[in-house]
Amino acid sequence: MRRLGIRARVTAAFALGALVLSVILAAITYTLVRSETLRSEQSTDQRQAFVAASLIHAGLRASNPDIPVLLGSLGVPAGSIPILAYQGSWYSTSLGAVRDSLPPGLRRLVTSGSAATQRFELNGIPNFAVGVHLAGTGASYFEVFSMANLHHTLDILFFSLASAAGATTLGGLGVGRWASQRVLAPLRETARAAAAIAGGRLDTRLVAGDADLADLATSFNSMVEALQRRMRRDARFASDVSHELRSPLTTIQTAVQVMQHRREELPARSAQALDLLSVEVDRFERLIQDLLEISSSEGARMALEEVDPGELLLQCIAATGVTGFPVDVDPALSGAVLKADKRRFERVVANLVENAQMHAGGVTRVSATRIGNSVQIAVEDAGPGVPENERQVIFDRFARGSAARRRAAGRGTGLGLSLVEEHARLHGGHVWVEDRPSAGSRFVVELPLSTPDT
Amino acid sequence: MSNSSTNRILLIEDDERIRSSMQMALEDEGYEVAGTPTAEEGLELFAAATPDVVLIDVFLPGMDGFEFCRLLRRTSGVPIIMVTARSDSQDVITGLEAGADDYVTKPFVTKELAARIRSLLRRVHTHEGPPATLVIGDLEIAQEAGEVRRASQPVHLTRTEFRLLCELAGSPGRVFSREQLLERVWGYDYFGDGRLVDVHMRRLRTKIEPDPANPVVVVTVRGLGYKIVP
Numbered sequence: 001m002r003r004l005g006i007r008a009r010v011t012a013a014f015a016l017g018a019l020v021l022s023v024i025l026a027a028i029t030y031t032l033v034r035s036e037t038l039r040s041e042q043s044t045d046q047r048q049a050f051v052a053a054s055l056i057h058a059g060l061r062a063s064n065p066d067i068p069v070l071l072g073s074l075g076v077p078a079g080s081i082p083i084l085a086y087q088g089s090w091y092s093t094s095l096g097a098v099r100d101s102l103p104p105g106l107r108r109l110v111t112s113g114s115a116a117t118q119r120f121e122l123n124g125i126p127n128f129a130v131g132v133h134l135a136g137t138g139a140s141y142f143e144v145f146s147m148a149n150l151h152h153t154l155d156i157l158f159f160s161l162a163s164a165a166g167a168t169t170l171g172g173l174g175v176g177r178w179a180s181q182r183v184l185a186p187l188r189e190t191a192r193a194a195a196a197i198a199g200g201r202l203d204t205r206l207v208a209g210d211a212d213l214a215d216l217a218t219s220f221n222s223m224v225e226a227l228q229r230r231m232r233r234d235a236r237f238a239s240d241v242s243h244e245l246r247s248p249l250t251t252i253q254t255a256v257q258v259m260q261h262r263r264e265e266l267p268a269r270s271a272q273a274l275d276l277l278s279v280e281v282d283r284f285e286r287l288i289q290d291l292l293e294i295s296s297s298e299g300a301r302m303a304l305e306e307v308d309p310g311e312l313l314l315q316c317i318a319a320t321g322v323t324g325f326p327v328d329v330d331p332a333l334s335g336a337v338l339k340a341d342k343r344r345f346e347r348v349v350a351n352l353v354e355n356a357q358m359h360a361g362g363v364t365r366v367s368a369t370r371i372g373n374s375v376q377i378a379v380e381d382a383g384p385g386v387p388e389n390e391r392q393v394i395f396d397r398f399a400r401g402s403a404a405r406r407r408a409a410g411r412g413t414g415l416g417l418s419l420v421e422e423h424a425r426l427h428g429g430h431v432w433v434e435d436r437p438s439a440g441s442r443f444v445v446e447l448p449l450s451t452p453d454t
Numbered sequence: 455m456s457n458s459s460t461n462r463i464l465l466i467e468d469d470e471r472i473r474s475s476m477q478m479a480l481e482d483e484g485y486e487v488a489g490t491p492t493a494e495e496g497l498e499l500f501a502a503a504t505p506d507v508v509l510i511d512v513f514l515p516g517m518d519g520f521e522f523c524r525l526l527r528r529t530s531g532v533p534i535i536m537v538t539a540r541s542d543s544q545d546v547i548t549g550l551e552a553g554a555d556d557y558v559t560k561p562f563v564t565k566e567l568a569a570r571i572r573s574l575l576r577r578v579h580t581h582e583g584p585p586a587t588l589v590i591g592d593l594e595i596a597q598e599a600g601e602v603r604r605a606s607q608p609v610h611l612t613r614t615e616f617r618l619l620c621e622l623a624g625s626p627g628r629v630f631s632r633e634q635l636l637e638r639v640w641g642y643d644y645f646g647d648g649r650l651v652d653v654h655m656r657r658l659r660t661k662i663e664p665d666p667a668n669p670v671v672v673v674t675v676r677g678l679g680y681k682i683v684p
Contacts, residue, residue, distance in 0.1 A: 243539065247469055250561040254475035257564050261482045285561050305648060306677055315644040346645050 010180035011173060018172020019165070026161035034154050041150055042128055045080070046117060049130035049143040052082060060086070060137040067091045079146040085111060086139040102142055106131050110140045119147075126151050186213045190220060200425060202228045239295035242288050249281075249288060256281050283413070290415035293347070294397065294422055302341045302426060306450070309338040309375045313368045316349035325363045332370040339450045344423040348431075349377065351416040352443050356381035360441060370449075374429070377445045385441045386433050394433065395421040420445065461575060464505035465489040466496040466522070467537070468514050476509075479564035485571070493517035497525060507571050511537045512549055520552040527553035531612035533574035535567070550653040555614040556640060573641030574614065588623045590682055591671060593662060595623050604662060614639060615658045618651075619682075622672060626684035629675045655680060 004012070052074045059070040067086060071093050076082050083102065084091040106118040110131030117130050126147040133140050189206060196204040205224065208217035256278050263271050310329035317327050349366075356363040360383025369376045386394055398414040417431075420443075424431045429447035436442045463480055467473040468491045477487045488503045490496050493514050500508070508526070512519030519536050526534065536554040538545045546557055556570050588595040594603040600616055602609045611619065617639050622630060630638075636646035659666040672682050 246539075246560045247472060251469070251471040251475045253561055254472070254479045254564050258475065258478045258482060261479075288561065303647070303649065319643065319645060342645055343647075 007180040007184060011176035014176025015169055015173040019169040022165035022168035026165045030158055030161055033157060037150060045128055045145045046130050050132060052076060052143060053132040053134060053141040056084060056141050057134045060139055081144045083142040084139060101144060102129055186210060197224055235295045238291055242291040245288055249285060253281055253285060287413040290413045290419055294415055294419055304339045304341055306337050307340050307342060309333055309336055310368050312345060313377060316346045317366060319346060320350050320353045322353055322357060322363060326365050328367040330369045333368055333375060336370060336449050338375060338447060340427060348420050348423045348445055351420050352379040355416055359383060374446050374448050378442050380436055380440060380442045382440045385435050391433050460486045461506040462486045462503060464496060464500055464503055464508045466493055466510040468511060483568040493522040496522060506575060508532055508534045512545055520548055523552035523554050533613050535570055547649060590623050590626060595619060609661050611661060615654060618654055618658055622682040626682050629678050629681045631679035
C-alpha cells in the first residue's frame with residue numbers, strides 16, 4: 001500500500017488528536033457534572049424526606065391521626081410523592097402511587113427498621129426514593145422523587161458535549177490541513193525552484209522567508225550559485241578559446257582564399273592539398289562560429305522582431321539552397337505573429353535541414369503548422385530514424401548518435417542540433433524528434449506565437 | 455568616386471598577419487588597398503589616399519575604431535565597414551552610432567566582405583526616369599549630384615544615408631519594410647541585421663527632421679517599416 005503523503009498524515013494526526021482530546025474532556029466533564037448534580041439533588045431530596053418523616057412521626061404520635069390529612073399537610077414539592085405504610089395499609093397523596101411503586105428491596109429494608117435510599121426506574125422514568133422507618137409507630141415513610149427533569153438536563157449536556165467534540169475534531173482537521181500546507185509551502189517552493197533550474201532558468205533563487213528554513217534556502221542557493229558559476233566558467237572558457245582562435249582563423253581563411261585565387265598556377269599536388277585545406281578551414285570556421293554562438297547563448301541578446309512565421313520559414317528554406325521537397329505552410333498561420341530573432345531562427349531551420357541532408361538521406365518535407373497558440377516547424381527526412389534511446393542525447397553538444405556515419409559525412413560540427421535546442425529554448429519553445437508514420441524521422445520545433453497587439 | 459576603374463580601400467587593422475592577408479585578398483578582388491595598423495595613422499592616410507571605402511577593426515591600440523568613425527564623420531561621408539568581435543554585442547550598435555555603415559564579424563570570408571563593399575559602393579537606384587531632383591516638403595534631393603538641401607541650406611549626409619533617403623523619396627508614401635531597405639541599400643537578403651536600418655534612420659532623422667524625436671518627414675509605420683510623408 002502506498003504510504004500517505006505528509007499532508008494527509010499531518011491532517012489526520014491533527015484530527016485524531018483533536019478527537020481524542022475533546023472526547024476525553026467531554027467524558028470527564030459529563031461524568032463530574034452528572035455525579036455532582038445527582039449527589040446534590042439526592043441529598044436535598046433526602047433532607048426533604050427526613051423533614052417530612054419527622055413531621056409524620058410527630059403526627060402519628062397524636063391520638064387518632066387522620067393519615068390523608070397528615071400527608072396532605074406535608075406540602076411536598078412538585079415532582080415528589082409521599083407514601084406511608086401504616087398498620088398494614090399504604091397511603092399516598094397521589095392516586096397512582098401505591099406500595100408497588102416502590103422497589104421491593106427498599107420496602108423490605110425500611111419496613112424491617114432501617115433508613116435507605118434507592119434510584120430506580122418506573123415506567124421508564126428515573127426516580128429516587130427515600131425510605132425512613134418511623135420508630136415506635138410501626139410506620140414507614142417513603143418519598144419518591146421524579147428525576148426526569150434532571151435526566152433531561154443531563155441529556156442536553158451530553159448532546160452539547162458530543163457536538164462540541166465533533167466540532168473540535170473538524171476544527172482539528174482544518175487546522176491540520178492549514179498547518180501542513182503552511183509547513184509544506186517552502187518545500188513546494190523549493191521543488192518549483194529546482195524544476196525551474198532544471199529547465200535552464202539558472203538565476204532562480206529561494207527566498208529565505210522563514211527563520212527555520214533559512215539553512216535550506218541558503219544551501220540551496222549556494223548550490224545553484226556554484227552550479228551557475230561553473231557553467232558560466234565553462235561557457236566563458238569555450239567562448240574565450242573561440243575568440244582567441246578567430247584572429248588566426250581569419251588570416252588562414254583569407255590566405256587560403258588568396259591561394260585558391262591562384263589555383264591554376266599551383267602544381268597538381270599542391271592544388272589537391274589546398275583543396276583539403278580549404279574544406280577543413282571551412283569546417284573549422286563553422287565549428288568556431290557554432291562554439292561562439294552556443295557559449296554566448298546564456299545571457300544572449302535576442303534581436304526579437306515580429307515576423308510572419310510562414311514567410312520566415314519559406315525565406316529560411318530558400319536561404320539553405322536545398323530544394324526538391326514540399327514546404328507546407330498551414331493556412332491557419334496567416335496573420336499569426338511570431339516574435340523571433342530571425343538570424344537564430346534561420347540557424348534552427350538551416351541546421352535541421354543540414355542534419356537531414358547529411359545524416360538522414362535528405363529532407364522529404366518541411367511544414368509549419370499552427371497548434372493552438374504555437375507554431376510547429378517540422379523537418380521530415382528519409383533516414384533510418386532515431387532510436388528511442390538516442391532521442392534526447394542527440395541534442396547534446398558533440399553528441400555523435402551514429403559516430404561512424406557522422407564522421408564519414410565530414411562536415412558536421414557536432415553542435416548543430418544542440419544549437420537548435422538552445423535557440424528554440426531562447427524563443428520559449430522546445431524541440432524533439434519523433435518517428436514518421438511511414439519511415440524516417442521528424443524533427444519538430446515548437447515555438448509560442450505572440451498574441452497580436454490590439 | 456565609384457567609377458569603373460579601381461576603387462581604393464583604406465584598411466586599418468592592428469594584426470599584421472590579418473592585414474597582409476586581407477590586403478592580398480582584396481587586391482585579388484580588384485581593389486587598391488592601403489593598410490595601416492593604427493587609427494591615428496589611418497586618419498592621416500585618409501587625406502592622402504582618398505579611399506572609396508574604409509575598413510576598420512574596432513579594437514585597436516590607442517584610438518579605437520569608434521573614435522575613428524566619429525572623427526572621420528565630421529569631414530567625410532565615405533562608407534565605413536567595421537570589423538567586430540561579435541554580432542550580438544553592443545559593439546555593433548556603438549559602431550553604427552559612431553558612423554559606421556555596415557559591419558562584418560571575424561572570422562569572415564573575403565568574398566563576403568567584397569560583397570559588402572560592392573553594395574556600399576553601388577550607385578543610387580535611378581528608377582524609370584525619375585526627376586533628377588526630388589522635392590519632399592522643404593527637402594530638395596539632387597540625386598545625380600548627391601546633394602540634399604533643407605530650406606535651401608545644404609545638409610551633409612553620408613553616402614549610405616543619402617541612398618536610404620533616395621530609396622524612400624523615390625516612392626513617397628510607400629511603406630518600405632526593413633528587409634526591403636536592407637536589400638536595396640546594403641544588398642542583404644531577408645536575414646540582414648535590422649539594426650542597420652534603425653540606426654541609420656535615427657541618424658538620418660537628426661539631419662533632416664525639424665524635431666528628430668517626433669519625426670514628420672520619415673515616419674515609422676509600426677510593424678511594417680518606414681515611409682516618407684509626401
